[in-house]
Amino acid sequence: MYHGKTPRTLRRRFALAAAGLLLAAALAAAGAWGAGRLEKDLAAKGAGALRATVLERAVQCYALEGAYPPSLAYLEENYGLQVDRSRYIVTYEAFAPNLLPDVTVLQKGG
Template sequence: MQRRRTRRVVAVIVACVLAVVLWCAWDSASVETEAQGAMSVRTAVLDAAMQCAAVEGAYPSSLSYLEEHYGLIVNHSDYAVTYEAFASNVPPSVVVVPR
């Protein structure tokens, strides 16, 4: 009787430790995926701006111009994008932050 109780307690402790380890691994993976997604969005915005500069001879003044004329799609509900164009001959500053 005593051995059964000890085995159950050990099994519950092992299950709890395993659950905590898996939860921490999942959380770490989701943070990494979120950061990679933000980097991909930033790269897509900069690529579209470079394409615009190559075709039109100047960098666009706004993110909405890229979305309207160059087919750029940004998920604004998941990412906050700051697009700052200093001059038409200077690449824009792009910052993407996951929400």
């Protein structure tokens, strides 16, 4: 005979549903953390790539003109360098025309 669902079966289904929801929430949290981490890694690589590009253009200038450029603006005007100032802060310190400049690239926060 059929007497309906037992309370034990209903509790088991409820527990399985709760466990499934907890697992889904944990996976969503892990995915959000991973996406944030990926964004930070890409930003750091972008800053490193920009620094490498600035140094490459400075070396190109030295090869063509016999002196390193006096400023970042000189590279932008004469060597086609483009800096996204809304995303990066670039410091360019030229000590002497025959010494490689010190270049630092920082990503702006937020």
